[in-house]
Amino acid sequence: MIKSRLNIRMSGLGGQGAVTAAHVMAMAASRDGKFAISNPFFGAEKRMAPAESYCRIGVKRIWDRGELVYPDVIEVFHPQVITLGKSYTMPFYSGIKEGGVVVINSDMPLLTKEDQKILNDLNVAVFYIAGTQVALEVAGTELSTNMTMIGSVAGITKCVSLEGLDGALQERFGKKFVASGGTATLDEAIRKKFAKKEMLLKKNLDTVIRAYEMAGEWAAKNNIELAVAAA
Protein backbone atom coordinates (compact mmCIF):
# COMPACT_ATOMS: atom_id res chain seq x y z
CA MET A 1 0.00 0.00 0.00
CA ILE A 2 1.44 3.37 -0.99
CA LYS A 3 0.35 6.08 1.38
CA SER A 4 0.44 9.83 1.25
CA ARG A 5 1.41 9.72 4.90
CA LEU A 6 3.09 7.15 7.10
CA ASN A 7 2.45 7.35 10.84
CA ILE A 8 5.05 5.65 13.02
CA ARG A 9 4.61 5.09 16.75
CA MET A 10 7.70 4.13 18.73
CA SER A 11 7.11 2.55 22.12
CA GLY A 12 10.19 2.19 24.24
CA LEU A 13 11.58 2.56 27.69
CA GLY A 14 13.32 5.61 29.12
CA GLY A 15 16.99 5.70 28.08
CA GLN A 16 16.59 3.59 24.95
CA GLY A 17 16.64 6.50 22.54
CA ALA A 18 13.08 6.27 21.23
CA VAL A 19 12.81 10.07 21.26
CA THR A 20 16.07 10.42 19.35
CA ALA A 21 14.99 7.74 16.88
CA ALA A 22 11.82 9.64 15.93
CA HIS A 23 13.71 12.89 15.53
CA VAL A 24 16.41 11.23 13.39
CA MET A 25 13.75 9.62 11.18
CA ALA A 26 11.98 12.96 10.70
CA MET A 27 15.23 14.80 10.04
CA ALA A 28 16.13 12.18 7.43
CA ALA A 29 12.73 12.47 5.75
CA SER A 30 13.05 16.24 5.71
CA ARG A 31 16.48 15.90 4.11
CA ASP A 32 14.95 13.59 1.50
CA GLY A 33 12.54 16.37 0.55
CA LYS A 34 9.49 14.90 2.26
CA PHE A 35 7.36 16.57 4.91
CA ALA A 36 7.88 15.27 8.42
CA ILE A 37 7.05 16.02 12.02
CA SER A 38 8.31 14.23 15.12
CA ASN A 39 7.57 14.58 18.78
CA PRO A 40 7.98 12.64 22.02
CA PHE A 41 5.63 11.98 24.88
CA PHE A 42 6.97 10.98 28.25
CA GLY A 43 6.24 11.37 31.93
CA ALA A 44 8.98 11.81 34.51
CA GLU A 45 12.27 11.29 32.71
CA LYS A 46 13.20 7.94 34.24
CA ARG A 47 15.14 4.99 32.90
CA MET A 48 13.00 1.99 32.01
CA ALA A 49 9.76 3.96 32.39
CA PRO A 50 7.45 3.91 29.34
CA ALA A 51 8.41 6.53 26.76
CA GLU A 52 6.89 7.05 23.36
CA SER A 53 7.73 9.06 20.31
CA TYR A 54 5.97 9.65 17.04
CA CYS A 55 7.15 10.33 13.54
CA ARG A 56 4.86 11.34 10.71
CA ILE A 57 6.22 11.36 7.16
CA GLY A 58 4.27 12.43 4.11
CA VAL A 59 4.08 14.22 0.80
CA LYS A 60 2.05 17.20 2.01
CA ARG A 61 2.38 19.65 4.90
CA ILE A 62 1.67 17.82 8.16
CA TRP A 63 -0.27 19.61 10.89
CA ASP A 64 -1.20 16.64 13.05
CA ARG A 65 0.90 16.32 16.18
CA GLY A 66 0.94 14.65 19.56
CA GLU A 67 0.30 11.06 20.49
CA LEU A 68 -0.28 8.88 17.45
CA VAL A 69 -3.54 7.09 18.10
CA TYR A 70 -3.90 5.47 14.66
CA PRO A 71 -0.43 4.41 13.46
CA ASP A 72 0.60 2.51 10.35
CA VAL A 73 3.76 1.24 12.01
CA ILE A 74 4.40 0.44 15.66
CA GLU A 75 7.93 -0.19 16.86
CA VAL A 76 8.50 -1.93 20.17
CA PHE A 77 11.94 -1.04 21.46
CA HIS A 78 11.91 -3.37 24.46
CA PRO A 79 10.14 -6.69 25.26
CA GLN A 80 8.83 -5.18 28.52
CA VAL A 81 6.57 -2.89 26.48
CA ILE A 82 4.60 -6.07 25.77
CA THR A 83 5.45 -8.43 28.63
CA LEU A 84 5.10 -5.93 31.47
CA GLY A 85 2.63 -3.66 29.76
CA LYS A 86 5.06 -0.74 29.72
CA SER A 87 3.01 0.86 27.03
CA TYR A 88 0.87 3.98 27.04
CA THR A 89 -2.06 1.70 26.32
CA MET A 90 -2.99 -1.91 26.55
CA PRO A 91 -2.63 -3.71 24.27
CA PHE A 92 0.42 -2.00 22.81
CA TYR A 93 -0.99 -2.29 19.26
CA SER A 94 -4.29 -0.51 19.93
CA GLY A 95 -5.32 1.76 17.09
CA ILE A 96 -3.03 0.18 14.46
CA LYS A 97 -4.37 0.57 10.96
CA GLU A 98 -5.24 -2.27 8.62
CA GLY A 99 -2.27 -3.38 6.57
CA GLY A 100 0.15 -1.97 9.14
CA VAL A 101 3.43 -3.34 10.41
CA VAL A 102 4.67 -4.08 13.93
CA VAL A 103 8.42 -4.23 14.57
CA ILE A 104 9.48 -5.88 17.82
CA ASN A 105 12.95 -5.88 19.34
CA SER A 106 13.11 -9.41 20.69
CA ASP A 107 14.98 -12.64 20.01
CA MET A 108 11.82 -14.67 20.71
CA PRO A 109 8.13 -14.38 19.85
CA LEU A 110 6.20 -12.39 22.46
CA LEU A 111 2.64 -12.25 21.21
CA THR A 112 -0.15 -14.38 22.59
CA LYS A 113 -2.28 -16.38 20.17
CA GLU A 114 -5.12 -13.94 20.78
CA ASP A 115 -2.96 -10.90 19.95
CA GLN A 116 -1.60 -12.64 16.88
CA LYS A 117 -5.11 -13.39 15.67
CA ILE A 118 -6.24 -9.79 16.09
CA LEU A 119 -3.22 -8.58 14.13
CA ASN A 120 -3.75 -11.24 11.46
CA ASP A 121 -7.37 -10.16 11.06
CA LEU A 122 -6.16 -6.60 10.51
CA ASN A 123 -3.61 -7.86 7.99
CA VAL A 124 -0.83 -6.48 10.20
CA ALA A 125 2.59 -8.08 9.67
CA VAL A 126 4.97 -8.59 12.58
CA PHE A 127 8.74 -8.35 12.16
CA TYR A 128 10.92 -9.57 14.99
CA ILE A 129 14.49 -8.35 15.12
CA ALA A 130 16.97 -9.09 17.89
CA GLY A 131 17.88 -5.43 17.82
CA THR A 132 19.89 -5.31 21.01
CA GLN A 133 22.08 -8.23 19.84
CA VAL A 134 22.54 -6.59 16.43
CA ALA A 135 23.57 -3.36 18.16
CA LEU A 136 26.07 -5.22 20.36
CA GLU A 137 27.48 -7.08 17.37
CA VAL A 138 27.81 -4.14 15.02
CA ALA A 139 28.32 -1.12 17.26
CA GLY A 140 29.64 -2.87 20.33
CA THR A 141 27.04 -1.22 22.54
CA GLU A 142 23.40 -1.86 23.32
CA LEU A 143 22.95 1.92 23.30
CA SER A 144 22.65 1.62 19.53
CA THR A 145 19.49 -0.46 19.79
CA ASN A 146 17.48 2.52 18.58
CA MET A 147 19.50 2.46 15.36
CA THR A 148 18.14 -1.02 14.62
CA MET A 149 14.62 0.30 15.07
CA ILE A 150 15.33 3.14 12.65
CA GLY A 151 16.91 0.73 10.18
CA SER A 152 13.99 -1.68 10.44
CA VAL A 153 11.24 0.76 9.59
CA ALA A 154 13.35 2.33 6.85
CA GLY A 155 14.17 -1.10 5.42
CA ILE A 156 10.55 -2.22 5.32
CA THR A 157 8.87 0.97 4.11
CA LYS A 158 11.76 2.85 2.45
CA CYS A 159 10.16 5.96 3.95
CA VAL A 160 13.61 7.50 4.36
CA SER A 161 16.81 6.90 2.42
CA LEU A 162 20.09 5.70 3.90
CA GLU A 163 21.67 8.93 2.64
CA GLY A 164 19.03 10.90 4.52
CA LEU A 165 19.69 8.88 7.66
CA ASP A 166 23.43 9.35 7.32
CA GLY A 167 22.95 13.10 7.10
CA ALA A 168 20.49 13.15 9.98
CA LEU A 169 22.85 11.17 12.23
CA GLN A 170 25.65 13.59 11.46
CA GLU A 171 23.40 16.53 12.17
CA ARG A 172 22.26 15.00 15.43
CA PHE A 173 25.54 13.59 16.77
CA GLY A 174 28.42 14.94 14.76
CA LYS A 175 27.44 18.42 13.73
CA LYS A 176 29.78 19.57 10.99
CA PHE A 177 32.86 17.78 12.32
CA VAL A 178 32.31 14.32 10.99
CA ALA A 179 31.15 12.88 7.72
CA SER A 180 31.17 9.24 6.76
CA GLY A 181 32.57 8.38 3.36
CA GLY A 182 35.73 10.31 4.10
CA THR A 183 34.44 13.61 2.73
CA ALA A 184 35.48 15.54 5.79
CA THR A 185 38.88 17.13 5.65
CA LEU A 186 39.71 17.96 9.18
CA ASP A 187 43.13 18.95 10.39
CA GLU A 188 45.05 16.59 12.60
CA ALA A 189 44.10 18.20 15.91
CA ILE A 190 40.40 18.24 15.20
CA ARG A 191 40.48 14.68 13.92
CA LYS A 192 42.21 13.57 17.10
CA LYS A 193 39.67 15.40 19.18
CA PHE A 194 36.72 13.92 17.38
CA ALA A 195 38.09 10.51 16.47
CA LYS A 196 35.77 8.89 19.00
CA LYS A 197 32.74 10.73 17.74
CA GLU A 198 33.59 9.81 14.17
CA MET A 199 33.71 6.16 15.14
CA LEU A 200 30.44 6.45 17.00
CA LEU A 201 28.77 7.87 13.92
CA LYS A 202 30.12 5.20 11.64
CA LYS A 203 29.13 2.36 13.92
CA ASN A 204 25.65 3.73 14.39
CA LEU A 205 25.18 4.06 10.66
CA ASP A 206 26.50 0.52 10.19
CA THR A 207 23.90 -0.65 12.71
CA VAL A 208 21.16 1.17 10.82
CA ILE A 209 22.31 -0.41 7.57
CA ARG A 210 22.44 -3.95 9.02
CA ALA A 211 18.86 -3.63 10.33
CA TYR A 212 17.76 -1.96 7.07
CA GLU A 213 19.01 -4.96 5.10
CA MET A 214 17.53 -7.53 7.48
CA ALA A 215 14.14 -5.82 7.46
CA GLY A 216 14.25 -5.24 3.71
CA GLU A 217 14.87 -8.93 3.10
CA TRP A 218 12.02 -9.89 5.40
CA ALA A 219 9.66 -7.47 3.68
CA ALA A 220 10.60 -8.77 0.22
CA LYS A 221 10.23 -12.39 1.29
CA ASN A 222 6.84 -11.78 2.87
CA ASN A 223 5.53 -9.41 0.19
CA ILE A 224 5.04 -6.58 2.65
CA GLU A 225 4.11 -3.43 0.82
CA LEU A 226 3.81 -0.34 2.94
CA ALA A 227 5.42 2.81 1.61
CA VAL A 228 5.14 6.58 1.38
CA ALA A 229 4.57 8.15 -2.02
CA ALA A 230 7.63 9.78 -3.58
CA ALA A 231 8.38 13.36 -2.52
Place this chain on the structure above:
Amino acid sequence: MATQSSVGEKNKAGQTITDPWQMMHDAERTPCFFTGSEVIKEALRRANCDIMIAYPITPQSEAAALAGELFAEGFIGDYFRGESEFAVMSQCAGAAFGGARVFTTTAGPGTMRAMENFPMWAGARLPIQMIVTCRGINSPLSIQPDTLEISYLLNTGMLVWHAETAQDFYDWILKGYMVSEEPDVHLPLALCCDGFFVTHTKDMVSLTPADMCLPPYDPYRSPVPCMDMECPPVRMMRDPFIMKSNYISYATHASWQQEVWAAVERSRKHTVRWLDGLIEVENPGAEILLVSSGTAVSQGREAKVLLEEEGIDVGIVKIKSLRPWPGEEIREATKNAKHIIVPEFNVTGWMAREIKATIPNSERVYAGPRVCGGMTLPPEIIAADIKTLLGIKNKALAGRGS
Protein backbone atom coordinates in the same frame (compact mmCIF):
# COMPACT_ATOMS: atom_id res chain seq x y z
CA MET B 1 10.88 53.00 15.98
CA ALA B 2 13.15 54.39 18.68
CA THR B 3 13.32 58.02 19.81
CA GLN B 4 16.74 58.02 18.22
CA SER B 5 17.19 55.51 15.44
CA SER B 6 19.96 52.96 15.90
CA VAL B 7 19.21 51.12 12.68
CA GLY B 8 22.42 50.20 10.90
CA GLU B 9 24.51 50.21 14.07
CA LYS B 10 25.93 47.05 15.62
CA ASN B 11 24.89 45.69 19.01
CA LYS B 12 27.30 44.20 21.56
CA ALA B 13 27.03 40.79 19.94
CA GLY B 14 28.05 42.27 16.58
CA GLN B 15 24.59 41.93 15.01
CA THR B 16 23.31 44.69 12.77
CA ILE B 17 20.34 46.53 14.21
CA THR B 18 17.71 46.25 11.51
CA ASP B 19 14.41 47.93 10.83
CA PRO B 20 11.98 45.39 12.36
CA TRP B 21 9.49 45.50 9.49
CA GLN B 22 12.24 44.91 6.97
CA MET B 23 13.79 42.17 9.09
CA MET B 24 10.51 40.29 9.44
CA HIS B 25 9.16 40.81 5.93
CA ASP B 26 11.98 41.38 3.47
CA ALA B 27 15.07 39.66 4.87
CA GLU B 28 16.06 36.35 3.36
CA ARG B 29 14.85 33.34 5.33
CA THR B 30 16.64 30.05 5.94
CA PRO B 31 14.56 26.90 6.42
CA CYS B 32 15.58 24.82 9.45
CA PHE B 33 14.17 21.60 10.90
CA PHE B 34 13.99 22.52 14.58
CA THR B 35 12.14 21.81 17.80
CA GLY B 36 10.02 24.60 19.26
CA SER B 37 12.57 25.02 22.07
CA GLU B 38 15.35 25.59 19.54
CA VAL B 39 13.10 28.08 17.77
CA ILE B 40 12.63 30.07 20.99
CA LYS B 41 16.42 30.28 21.27
CA GLU B 42 16.79 31.45 17.68
CA ALA B 43 14.12 34.14 18.03
CA LEU B 44 15.68 35.32 21.28
CA ARG B 45 19.07 35.50 19.57
CA ARG B 46 17.63 38.15 17.26
CA ALA B 47 15.57 40.01 19.89
CA ASN B 48 18.34 42.21 21.33
CA CYS B 49 17.20 41.25 24.79
CA ASP B 50 18.68 42.78 27.93
CA ILE B 51 17.83 40.05 30.39
CA MET B 52 16.33 36.59 30.59
CA ILE B 53 15.35 35.16 33.95
CA ALA B 54 14.78 31.41 34.12
CA TYR B 55 13.29 28.74 36.28
CA PRO B 56 13.09 25.10 35.21
CA ILE B 57 9.68 23.57 34.62
CA THR B 58 8.75 21.10 31.89
CA PRO B 59 8.09 21.66 29.00
CA GLN B 60 9.92 25.01 28.91
CA SER B 61 13.12 23.90 30.69
CA GLU B 62 14.93 23.18 27.44
CA ALA B 63 14.16 26.65 26.08
CA ALA B 64 15.29 28.25 29.36
CA ALA B 65 18.53 26.28 29.26
CA LEU B 66 19.12 27.19 25.60
CA ALA B 67 18.65 30.86 26.54
CA GLY B 68 21.51 30.32 29.00
CA GLU B 69 23.70 29.19 26.11
CA LEU B 70 22.76 32.36 24.24
CA PHE B 71 23.87 34.41 27.23
CA ALA B 72 27.18 32.52 27.23
CA GLU B 73 27.53 33.38 23.54
CA GLY B 74 26.94 37.05 24.33
CA PHE B 75 23.49 37.51 22.81
CA ILE B 76 21.66 38.40 26.04
CA GLY B 77 22.74 41.13 28.43
CA ASP B 78 22.15 39.15 31.60
CA TYR B 79 20.77 35.78 32.60
CA PHE B 80 20.13 34.04 35.89
CA ARG B 81 17.91 31.51 37.56
CA GLY B 82 15.37 32.69 40.09
CA GLU B 83 14.33 30.84 43.21
CA SER B 84 10.81 30.06 42.03
CA GLU B 85 8.43 31.24 39.35
CA PHE B 86 7.08 33.84 41.72
CA ALA B 87 10.58 35.13 42.29
CA VAL B 88 11.34 35.06 38.56
CA MET B 89 8.29 37.09 37.60
CA SER B 90 8.97 39.59 40.38
CA GLN B 91 12.57 39.90 39.22
CA CYS B 92 11.34 40.38 35.67
CA ALA B 93 9.28 43.31 36.97
CA GLY B 94 12.36 44.81 38.63
CA ALA B 95 14.37 44.54 35.44
CA ALA B 96 11.58 46.06 33.34
CA PHE B 97 11.04 48.89 35.84
CA GLY B 98 14.74 49.59 35.38
CA GLY B 99 14.30 49.99 31.63
CA ALA B 100 15.40 46.57 30.32
CA ARG B 101 13.89 44.43 27.56
CA VAL B 102 12.91 41.32 29.51
CA PHE B 103 12.24 37.76 28.41
CA THR B 104 11.13 34.77 30.43
CA THR B 105 9.51 31.39 29.95
CA THR B 106 7.22 29.33 32.13
CA ALA B 107 4.57 26.62 32.05
CA GLY B 108 1.55 25.22 33.86
CA PRO B 109 2.00 25.27 37.62
CA GLY B 110 4.74 27.87 37.16
CA THR B 111 2.28 30.23 35.50
CA MET B 112 -0.17 29.67 38.33
CA ARG B 113 2.43 30.17 41.03
CA ALA B 114 3.51 33.49 39.56
CA MET B 115 -0.03 34.70 38.83
CA GLU B 116 -0.01 37.60 41.28
CA ASN B 117 2.65 39.29 39.20
CA PHE B 118 0.76 39.43 35.93
CA PRO B 119 -1.86 42.07 36.72
CA MET B 120 0.93 43.91 38.52
CA TRP B 121 3.05 43.87 35.32
CA ALA B 122 0.09 45.15 33.33
CA GLY B 123 -0.77 47.82 35.89
CA ALA B 124 2.83 48.97 36.00
CA ARG B 125 2.91 48.98 32.17
CA LEU B 126 5.92 46.68 31.87
CA PRO B 127 6.33 45.27 28.33
CA ILE B 128 7.80 41.96 29.51
CA GLN B 129 7.51 39.00 27.18
CA MET B 130 6.61 35.71 28.82
CA ILE B 131 6.53 32.46 26.86
CA VAL B 132 3.91 30.10 28.24
CA THR B 133 4.36 26.50 27.09
CA CYS B 134 1.03 25.26 28.37
CA ARG B 135 0.78 22.07 30.41
CA GLY B 136 -1.63 20.57 32.91
CA ILE B 137 -2.11 22.49 36.13
CA ASN B 138 -4.20 19.98 38.02
CA SER B 139 -3.39 17.43 40.65
CA PRO B 140 -2.42 14.64 40.14
CA LEU B 141 0.64 16.16 38.58
CA SER B 142 0.87 16.32 34.80
CA ILE B 143 3.57 17.60 32.47
CA GLN B 144 1.54 17.10 29.31
CA PRO B 145 -0.17 19.74 27.17
CA ASP B 146 -3.41 21.29 28.42
CA THR B 147 -4.50 24.88 27.77
CA LEU B 148 -6.46 25.58 30.94
CA GLU B 149 -3.82 28.01 32.22
CA ILE B 150 -4.48 30.38 29.32
CA SER B 151 -7.97 31.05 30.66
CA TYR B 152 -6.42 32.38 33.87
CA LEU B 153 -4.31 34.85 31.91
CA LEU B 154 -7.20 36.34 29.95
CA ASN B 155 -8.20 38.89 32.58
CA THR B 156 -4.78 39.97 33.82
CA GLY B 157 -4.49 42.94 31.45
CA MET B 158 -1.67 41.23 29.58
CA LEU B 159 -1.73 40.77 25.84
CA VAL B 160 -2.32 37.07 25.20
CA TRP B 161 -1.43 35.39 21.91
CA HIS B 162 -1.68 31.70 21.12
CA ALA B 163 0.81 30.31 18.60
CA GLU B 164 -0.15 27.31 16.51
CA THR B 165 3.22 26.29 15.12
CA ALA B 166 6.92 26.80 15.71
CA GLN B 167 6.87 29.27 12.80
CA ASP B 168 4.24 31.40 14.57
CA PHE B 169 6.36 31.20 17.66
CA TYR B 170 9.50 32.39 15.94
CA ASP B 171 7.84 35.33 14.22
CA TRP B 172 5.62 36.33 17.12
CA ILE B 173 8.41 36.47 19.71
CA LEU B 174 10.06 39.18 17.63
CA LYS B 175 6.84 40.89 16.55
CA GLY B 176 5.56 40.67 20.11
CA TYR B 177 8.12 43.15 21.36
CA MET B 178 7.18 45.53 18.57
CA VAL B 179 3.54 45.54 19.65
CA SER B 180 3.96 45.49 23.41
CA GLU B 181 6.61 48.23 23.45
CA GLU B 182 4.49 50.74 21.53
CA PRO B 183 3.99 53.82 23.75
CA ASP B 184 0.21 53.61 23.47
CA VAL B 185 0.32 49.93 24.48
CA HIS B 186 3.30 49.24 26.72
CA LEU B 187 1.91 46.05 28.21
CA PRO B 188 3.31 42.60 28.94
CA LEU B 189 2.71 39.82 26.43
CA ALA B 190 1.93 36.21 27.31
CA LEU B 191 2.91 34.32 24.17
CA CYS B 192 1.38 30.88 24.62
CA CYS B 193 1.82 27.59 22.83
CA ASP B 194 0.78 24.05 23.60
CA GLY B 195 3.69 22.38 25.42
CA PHE B 196 5.26 19.33 23.73
CA PHE B 197 3.08 19.81 20.62
CA VAL B 198 5.22 22.83 19.79
CA THR B 199 8.20 22.82 22.19
CA HIS B 200 9.26 19.21 21.64
CA THR B 201 8.11 18.80 18.05
CA LYS B 202 10.54 19.02 15.18
CA ASP B 203 9.04 21.03 12.35
CA MET B 204 10.21 23.16 9.44
CA VAL B 205 10.77 26.82 10.35
CA SER B 206 12.12 29.71 8.26
CA LEU B 207 14.53 31.92 10.19
CA THR B 208 15.68 35.46 9.51
CA PRO B 209 19.44 36.06 9.25
CA ALA B 210 21.31 35.57 12.55
CA ASP B 211 23.35 38.72 12.00
CA MET B 212 20.24 40.93 12.12
CA CYS B 213 18.51 41.94 15.34
CA LEU B 214 15.72 44.18 16.59
CA PRO B 215 16.48 47.72 17.70
CA PRO B 216 17.09 47.86 21.45
CA TYR B 217 14.24 48.66 23.82
CA ASP B 218 13.93 52.40 24.37
CA PRO B 219 12.61 52.97 27.91
CA TYR B 220 11.90 56.62 27.08
CA ARG B 221 9.04 55.46 24.85
CA SER B 222 7.27 54.25 27.97
CA PRO B 223 4.04 56.12 28.71
CA VAL B 224 4.98 56.13 32.39
CA PRO B 225 8.33 57.17 33.84
CA CYS B 226 10.96 54.53 34.50
CA MET B 227 11.03 53.32 38.07
CA ASP B 228 11.41 56.19 40.42
CA MET B 229 10.33 56.03 44.03
CA GLU B 230 8.96 59.55 43.79
CA CYS B 231 6.92 59.14 40.64
CA PRO B 232 5.68 55.62 39.96
CA PRO B 233 2.66 55.38 37.63
CA VAL B 234 0.61 55.48 40.76
CA ARG B 235 2.56 55.86 43.94
CA MET B 236 2.83 52.17 44.63
CA MET B 237 5.83 52.09 46.85
CA ARG B 238 5.40 55.02 49.18
CA ASP B 239 2.15 56.40 50.41
CA PRO B 240 0.10 53.82 48.52
CA PHE B 241 -3.57 54.28 47.91
CA ILE B 242 -4.33 51.12 49.77
CA MET B 243 -3.73 53.12 52.94
CA LYS B 244 -6.68 55.26 52.09
CA SER B 245 -10.26 54.37 51.61
CA ASN B 246 -11.92 57.24 49.94
CA TYR B 247 -13.32 58.37 46.64
CA ILE B 248 -9.96 59.58 45.31
CA SER B 249 -8.37 56.21 45.96
CA TYR B 250 -11.20 54.29 44.27
CA ALA B 251 -11.23 56.66 41.33
CA THR B 252 -7.48 56.29 40.88
CA HIS B 253 -7.67 52.51 40.77
CA ALA B 254 -10.74 52.48 38.57
CA SER B 255 -9.35 54.92 36.05
CA TRP B 256 -6.02 53.12 35.94
CA GLN B 257 -7.64 49.73 35.37
CA GLN B 258 -9.71 51.27 32.59
CA GLU B 259 -6.55 52.73 31.11
CA VAL B 260 -4.81 49.32 31.15
CA TRP B 261 -7.74 47.79 29.24
CA ALA B 262 -7.84 50.78 26.91
CA ALA B 263 -4.17 50.04 26.19
CA VAL B 264 -5.10 46.43 25.37
CA GLU B 265 -7.64 47.86 22.91
CA ARG B 266 -5.06 50.25 21.45
CA SER B 267 -2.75 47.28 20.80
CA ARG B 268 -5.35 46.00 18.33
CA LYS B 269 -4.19 48.14 15.40
CA HIS B 270 -0.54 47.21 15.95
CA THR B 271 -1.39 43.52 16.34
CA VAL B 272 -3.46 43.54 13.16
CA ARG B 273 -0.54 45.09 11.31
CA TRP B 274 2.18 42.79 12.66
CA LEU B 275 0.24 39.50 12.76
CA ASP B 276 -1.65 40.26 9.55
CA GLY B 277 -4.97 40.18 11.37
CA LEU B 278 -6.10 38.79 14.71
CA ILE B 279 -7.61 35.77 12.98
CA GLU B 280 -6.87 33.79 9.85
CA VAL B 281 -9.69 32.27 7.82
CA GLU B 282 -9.47 29.38 5.39
CA ASN B 283 -12.46 28.52 3.20
CA PRO B 284 -14.72 31.22 4.71
CA GLY B 285 -17.81 30.22 2.71
CA ALA B 286 -18.20 26.81 4.38
CA GLU B 287 -21.31 26.13 6.44
CA ILE B 288 -19.23 24.20 8.95
CA LEU B 289 -16.45 26.17 10.60
CA LEU B 290 -13.77 24.89 12.95
CA VAL B 291 -12.84 27.80 15.22
CA SER B 292 -10.05 27.60 17.78
CA SER B 293 -6.46 28.53 18.62
CA GLY B 294 -3.13 26.75 19.01
CA THR B 295 -2.71 23.05 18.27
CA ALA B 296 -6.49 22.59 18.16
CA VAL B 297 -6.33 24.51 14.86
CA SER B 298 -3.68 22.12 13.49
CA GLN B 299 -5.78 19.11 14.42
CA GLY B 300 -8.76 20.86 12.82
CA ARG B 301 -6.81 21.33 9.58
CA GLU B 302 -6.20 17.57 9.43
CA ALA B 303 -9.87 16.86 10.20
CA LYS B 304 -10.79 19.20 7.34
CA VAL B 305 -8.77 17.03 4.95
CA LEU B 306 -10.43 13.84 6.23
CA LEU B 307 -13.90 15.34 5.82
CA GLU B 308 -13.17 16.68 2.36
CA GLU B 309 -12.34 13.13 1.28
CA GLU B 310 -15.97 12.34 2.16
CA GLY B 311 -17.33 15.40 0.39
CA ILE B 312 -17.94 17.47 3.53
CA ASP B 313 -16.88 21.10 3.15
CA VAL B 314 -15.27 22.65 6.22
CA GLY B 315 -13.65 26.04 6.91
CA ILE B 316 -11.06 26.99 9.52
CA VAL B 317 -10.87 30.08 11.71
CA LYS B 318 -7.56 30.36 13.51
CA ILE B 319 -7.61 32.80 16.41
CA LYS B 320 -4.14 34.25 16.88
CA SER B 321 -4.76 36.88 19.54
CA LEU B 322 -6.95 36.19 22.58
CA ARG B 323 -6.27 39.61 24.12
CA PRO B 324 -7.13 41.76 22.35
CA TRP B 325 -10.08 39.52 21.48
CA PRO B 326 -11.10 39.52 17.78
CA GLY B 327 -14.85 39.85 18.43
CA GLU B 328 -15.69 41.80 15.29
CA GLU B 329 -13.59 39.50 13.10
CA ILE B 330 -15.19 36.35 14.56
CA ARG B 331 -18.72 37.73 14.08
CA GLU B 332 -17.91 38.51 10.46
CA ALA B 333 -16.18 35.17 9.77
CA THR B 334 -19.01 33.10 11.29
CA LYS B 335 -22.00 35.08 10.04
CA ASN B 336 -23.03 32.47 7.47
CA ALA B 337 -21.89 29.38 9.35
CA LYS B 338 -24.52 26.86 10.38
CA HIS B 339 -22.24 24.88 12.66
CA ILE B 340 -19.33 26.31 14.62
CA ILE B 341 -17.11 23.57 16.03
CA VAL B 342 -14.68 24.53 18.79
CA PRO B 343 -12.11 21.82 19.52
CA GLU B 344 -10.08 22.44 22.68
CA PHE B 345 -7.32 21.02 24.84
CA ASN B 346 -8.88 21.78 28.22
CA VAL B 347 -11.68 20.47 30.40
CA THR B 348 -13.80 23.60 30.76
CA GLY B 349 -14.12 24.74 27.15
CA TRP B 350 -13.20 28.37 27.82
CA MET B 351 -12.70 29.09 24.14
CA ALA B 352 -16.22 27.93 23.27
CA ARG B 353 -17.57 30.18 26.03
CA GLU B 354 -15.67 33.18 24.65
CA ILE B 355 -17.03 32.51 21.17
CA LYS B 356 -20.60 31.98 22.41
CA ALA B 357 -20.40 35.32 24.18
CA THR B 358 -19.25 36.96 20.94
CA ILE B 359 -21.63 35.84 18.22
CA PRO B 360 -25.39 36.01 17.63
CA ASN B 361 -27.32 32.70 17.60
CA SER B 362 -24.76 31.04 19.82
CA GLU B 363 -26.64 27.72 19.69
CA ARG B 364 -24.64 27.22 16.49
CA VAL B 365 -21.58 26.61 18.66
CA TYR B 366 -20.67 22.98 19.33
CA ALA B 367 -18.35 23.15 22.34
CA GLY B 368 -16.09 20.27 21.49
CA PRO B 369 -14.54 17.86 21.01
CA ARG B 370 -12.38 18.48 24.06
CA VAL B 371 -9.49 16.55 25.53
CA CYS B 372 -7.51 17.35 28.65
CA GLY B 373 -4.84 16.11 30.99
CA GLY B 374 -2.31 15.59 28.21
CA MET B 375 -4.50 13.69 25.76
CA THR B 376 -4.04 14.06 22.06
CA LEU B 377 -6.96 15.18 19.92
CA PRO B 378 -6.83 12.94 16.85
CA PRO B 379 -8.29 14.52 13.69
CA GLU B 380 -10.42 11.36 13.33
CA ILE B 381 -12.27 12.31 16.54
CA ILE B 382 -13.00 15.85 15.32
CA ALA B 383 -14.22 14.48 12.00
CA ALA B 384 -16.39 11.89 13.77
CA ASP B 385 -17.99 14.55 16.01
CA ILE B 386 -18.81 16.72 13.00
CA LYS B 387 -20.38 13.78 11.17
CA THR B 388 -22.45 12.91 14.23
CA LEU B 389 -23.58 16.53 14.40
CA LEU B 390 -24.67 16.30 10.76
CA GLY B 391 -26.53 13.06 11.43
CA ILE B 392 -24.08 10.96 9.43
CA LYS B 393 -23.24 7.51 10.74
CA ASN B 394 -19.68 6.89 11.87
CA LYS B 395 -17.63 3.75 11.74
CA ALA B 396 -16.65 2.91 15.33
CA LEU B 397 -13.22 4.33 16.12
CA ALA B 398 -10.86 2.18 18.12
CA GLY B 399 -9.44 4.36 20.85
CA ARG B 400 -6.19 3.57 22.55
CA GLY B 401 -7.02 1.22 25.37
CA SER B 402 -10.42 0.32 23.98
